[in-house]
Amino acid sequence: LVTGTNRLSVQVFKRSSASYLEDQDFFRFSGIFRDVTLLAKPRVHIEDLALHATLSDDFTTGDVTLRLTCQNVLEDAIVKLVIRDAAGHVLCEQERPVAQEMLFTGVTLEKPQLWDNHQPNLYEATLEVYDHHQQLIEWIPQAFGFRKIEIKDGMIYLNNQRLIINGVNRHEWNPSRGRSVTLEDMQQDIAICQKNNINSVRTSHYPNQMPWYRLCDEAGIYLMAEANLETHGTWQKMGAFEPSYNVPGSDAYWEKNTLARAVNVYETFKNHVSILFWSLGNESYVGDVLEKMNAYFKAKDPDRLVHYEGVYVEREQYEDTVSDVESRMYASPDEVRAYLENNPKKPYLLCEYMHDMGNSMGGLDSYMALLDEFPNYHGGYIWDFIDQAIYVYDEYTKRNVLRYGGDFDDKPSDYEFSGNGIVFADRTEKPAMQEVSYFYGKYN
Structure with a gap:
């Protein structure tokens, strides 16, 4: 990319070798039929987030683990994790120095509200990335629930x-x-x-x-x-x-x-x-x-x-x-x-x-x-x-x-x-x- 005007060209193929794997019963159209978004990211950013919420055998506690992959690690940059319930109450806060591979563990919630068809209780984990000037440069929300x-x-x-x-x-x-x-x-x-x-x-x-x-x-x-x-x-x-x-x-x-x-x-x-x-x-x-x-x-x-x-x-x-x-x-x-x-x-x-x-x-x-x-x-x-x-x-x-x-x-x-x-x-x-x-x- 250069400063000013850039051109993005997209070529759409009607058939490819993948067509042999896509024999679904439906009308067949050509073109792009879903939204395409260009998203600008800060130089230091979270590339991938995997959230794992598990329950104890007696369903009385829930553990949350987050694995992150970050790009362009800078000294003194940090990632802050905040977990809230559906009412917005803060249940947990942690922070770590930014690293290429990061792991947040030790998050245990007592008496978690379970998720199912009748009561789809959700929690929210937010990840905040701060640069070496302590300026917030990225904010990522991720809803999650507890079910087994x-x-x-x-x-x-x-x-x-x-x-x-x-x-x-x-x-x-x-x-x-x-x-x-x-x-x-x-x-x-x-x-x-x-x-x-x-x-x-x-x-x-x-x-x-x-x-x-x-x-x-x-x-x-x-x-x-x-x-x-x-x-x-x-x-x-x-x-x-x-x-x-x-x-x-x-x-x-x-x-x-x-x-x-x-x-x-x-x-x-x-x-x-x-x-x-x-x-x-x-x-x-x-x-x-x-x-x-x-x-x-x-x-x-x-x-x-x-x-x-x-x-x-x-x-x-x-x-x-x-x-x-x-x-x-x-x-x-x-x-x-x-x-x-x-x-x-x-x-x-x-x-x-x-x-x-x-x-x-x-x-x-x-x-x-x-x-x-x-x-x-x-x-x-x-x-x-x-x-x-x-x-x-x-x-x-x-x-x-x-x-x-x-x-x-x-x-x-x-x-x-x-x-x-x-x-x-x-x-x-x-x-x-x-x-x-x-x-x-x-x-x-």
Whole structure:
């Protein structure tokens, strides 16, 4: 950069080798559809912050650890840590000389307020960087919460209570802006979830915009944070499993690109209390590369669970090394029951079920009844939250109408298979939402 005017040039590619790893079912647009920010930082600044909040076994104390990476260390510069509760009361203050790698420990809070769907209690850690003149040059706030997600005796527990997932899969969508959603869209989606007893969202099938995770922290929405990976076109041929050229599979050629997606989602969102599960991706069969993704998450973050659905296709080889949970999509209630009645190794959840296309959602009660029958069944994520349809001006009615696959002379297409939501593309609730609200409300 030089003093005065600089030029920033951006080149956008429609296709790349990464396209093989991004076979999600959605409209495909070109361009930049998320905010891009240029942020000026002081010469001495915090490059990375990792906050780790843990609970004692009896939940009576909470410990906070912060690891910092700083750039351009200067003599006599300091970093000050201040922790406050939701009311703004200062609970702890520490300061350290700036170093390239820094560690704040010894922060113990008595009787911490726990975070969950009903009481999303948050604390705030602020980091203040002072230069050698004792001038404040950087201020970073980080919200955090105390909660414990774990598997005990074959069941998933959150804060020592059985976890029930009343979930939905959610694509980012706006009928006028496509995949470029606004903060107002996100806030409306949170409100719809809260109104209808939806307590969890799977970010299908890619990392969402950054504000979404903050909103879920604040609202108590449990997140299954998914990496940007889907390759069903490489192993589903004419409706059959045929993984002869499965991507990424066990091919070392794809390992670096695939693992980069795990690094991306972890490093971007690691400090968000709302994330209970890391999800390796969607419909990408299974193989050694996914096994390495799981190993990465386990090494970086052993206190969260890892999810992946495709393990069942090669259970003998990968059952113990790819996913903490038995996950299926569109298994019938009888199929779920068959697994849980035959010495199940893992707790069970459905990462996709109740495909809500057309006049659907009539069988939800059969799945919800499984929650009463099997304590190691934990619910699932409805497919899906919002129709993906685009406003198009209709010359005959002189109105904007919603259009989807096949309406644009685009052949081949899956027609209305982008319209599976429990809300229409304009976020109007469908009749199916009455079923969702009623049955999810019974187990909320």
